[in-house]
Amino acid sequence: xxxxxxxxxxxxxxxxxxxxxxLEAFRLKFVKKxxxxxxxxxxxxxxxxxxxxxxxxxxxxxxxxxxFKAIQDTxxxxxxxxxxxxxxxxxxxxxxxxxxSVHPLTLTQNRIIEIFERIGFNVAxxxxxxxxxxNFTALNFPPNHPAREMQDTFxxxxxxxIALRTHTSSVQVRLMENQKPPIRAIMPGRVFRNExxxxxxxxxxxxxxxxxxxxxxxxIDLKQTLYHFAKEMFGKxxxxxxxxxxxxxxxxxxxxxxxxxxCQGDGCNVCKYTGWLEIGGSGMVDPNVLENCGIDSExxxxxxxxxxxxxxxxxxxxxxxxxxxxENDVRFLKQFRNLV
Ligand code: DAH
Numbered sequence: 001x002x003x004x005x006x007x008x009x010x011x012x013x014x015x016x017x018x019x020x021x022x023l024e025a026f027r028l029k030f031v032k033k034x035x036x037x038x039x040x041x042x043x044x045x046x047x048x049x050x051x052x053x054x055x056x057x058x059x060x061x062x063x064x065x066x067x068f069k070a071i072q073d074t075x076x077x078x079x080x081x082x083x084x085x086x087x088x089x090x091x092x093x094x095x096x097x098x099x100x101s102v103h104p105l106t107l108t109q110n111r112i113i114e115i116f117e118r119i120g121f122n123v124a125x126x127x128x129x130x131x132x133x134x135n136f137t138a139l140n141f142p143p144n145h146p147a148r149e150m151q152d153t154f155x156x157x158x159x160x161x162i163a164l165r166t167h168t169s170s171v172q173v174r175l176m177e178n179q180k181p182p183i184r185a186i187m188p189g190r191v192f193r194n195e196x197x198x199x200x201x202x203x204x205x206x207x208x209x210x211x212x213x214x215x216x217x218x219x220i221d222l223k224q225t226l227y228h229f230a231k232e233m234f235g236k237x238x239x240x241x242x243x244x245x246x247x248x249x250x251x252x253x254x255x256x257x258x259x260x261x262x263c264q265g266d267g268c269n270v271c272k273y274t275g276w277l278e279i280g281g282s283g284m285v286d287p288n289v290l291e292n293c294g295i296d297s298e299x300x301x302x303x304x305x306x307x308x309x310x311x312x313x314x315x316x317x318x319x320x321x322x323x324x325x326x327e328n329d330v331r332f333l334k335q336f337r338n339l340v
Contacts, residue, residue, distance in 0.1 A: 001045055005056045008034055012064050017071045026071075030064045101337040105206060105325055108313040109188050112208050115232045116186045119225070121210070124185045126171035128192070132161045134170040138292040139249040152194035154203075164192035168209035169249060172285075172304055175211060176293035181300045182214035188309065199321040206309035213285065213295065213302030219252070222282055222303035230258045230279075234316065239265070241276060250283025250304060261315060270318075277315055280307030 012030055017023050038057045045053045102110075113123055126134075141148050156162040171187040187209040195201045212221065223242065230238045238261065242254035257278050260271035267273040282305035287297035310322055317336075319325075324332050 001041065001049070001053060002056060004041075005038060005053075005060055008038065009060050009063065012060065012067065015067075017067075020075055023068065023071055023075065026064075027068055031061075031068060035061050035064060099337065101333055102340060103325075103333065104313050104317060104319070104336050105309055107336060107339055108309055108316065109206070109208070111233065112188065112229075112307075112309070112312070113186065115229055116210070119228065120184055121212075122185045124171060124175055124187045125189055126165075126168075126174045126187065128165055128190055130163060130165040130170045132163070134173045135163060135165050135167075138173040138289065139169055140286050140288045140292070141248045145248065154192050154194050165189075166193055167191050167306060168207040169304070169306060171209055172211045172249075173289075173293055176213065176290070176295055181295060181302075182212075183302070184212045184214075186210050197323065199323065202310070202322050202326070204326075205322075207306050208309055210282075210305040210307075211285070211302065212304075213290070213300055215300060217284075217301045217303055219284060219303070222284070222305070225303075226256055226282065226305060233312065234258055234261045237264070242282070245281060245283075247281055247283055249286050249289045250281075251286045253281065253283035256280050256282050256305065256307075258315075262318065279312060279315070280305055282306070 008030070015026055015030075017026055035057065038060070042050060042053065117123070135153075136148055137143075153166050154164040168187050168189050168191060171189065175183055175185055175187070188206065189208075190204060191207050192204055195203050197203060210225070212225070223240075227240050230240045237259075239259040241257045243257065245253045245255040247253040255278055257276040259265040260268060260275050260277050262268050262270045263275065265275035267275050271277050282303065285302040285304050290297040290300060290302070310325060313319065313325075314322065
């Protein structure tokens with residue numbers, strides 16, 4: 001009987017295992033079948049030999065299990081090395097996910113678009129590198145007009161006809177040249193001016209332009225549209241006021257203020273104790289501009305407005321320094337994490 005154990009032991013030792021399939025065959029043959037069968041033989045053994053027999057079978061069992069485990073580990077390591085994924089372990093703790101946040105300027109731009117889309121405005125855009133016609137001339141800036149110098153323009157050195165657009169009003173011109181009225185659109189985008197960077201000014205910033213051209217569009221439509229915008233953006237108790245102003249491309253022109261959303265008009269250091277905060281410029285599109293763009297100024301009228309997106313964002317989220325928008329400081333950006 002002890003010879004049976006010896007024979008099986010030599011078989012276990014000699015058994016060739018190269019693949020997971022060989023390993024499984026080994027397990028079924030020895031661990032599951034033949035070694036338990038030897039155990040089952042115990043009752044045929046003379047009682048005085050049973051102890052030795054039992055010890056020998058147990059030793060063989062240990063040997064087979066060790067061989068199985070050792071080869072199993074080697075095969076597992078080899079398959080991982082070969083890039084084969086270990087089975088997914090659903091009980092492992094999750095890797096914490098680093099969620100980003102929407103940039104505050106994007107939040108504001110998205111909100112502006114949402115407000116105007118609901119009242120029938122489309123979104124349009126145009127190039128950031130513009131020619132003199134679209135940025136100035138078509139907008140009724142005569143050559144050598146001082147208003148051209150008001151906007152510190154980045155011109156292309158080799159071709160002074162080409163510049164980085166100083167305002168999104170250039171997109172108005174492109175729209176009117178390419179579409180027939182009625183036109184109702186907002187045009188958000190980047191603009192560029194040669195200004196020193198400070199808490200209140202930057203050489204790259206964002207504006208949103210608005211344009212509505214149709215028959216019988218009046219100043220009332222302009223006022224009501226901007227009033228609606230101000231209430232949606234800053235809260236339903238917000239008031240607006242128009243201050244007469246001058247822009248070459250609108251007549252009459254007005255600057256638009258909203259009631260200070262911090263002191264509700266009582267006066268504080270943000271509104272410099274006036275109770276009002278400026279958000280942009282506006283007016284009725286000058287008939288010259290309509291004609292420059294091929295629109296019949298006898299038949300059509302329209303209004304336009306332009307607002308600073310940084311300015312609106314600073315007022316809405318009470319941000320004191322414009323440079324924060326471009327510094328990519330995560331301590332600043334993280335504060336907008338829960339907003340969409
Ligand atoms: N383009 C002007 C600026 O950048 C803003 C502006 C004023 C736009 C009046 C308009 C407008 O459309 O009607 O200062």
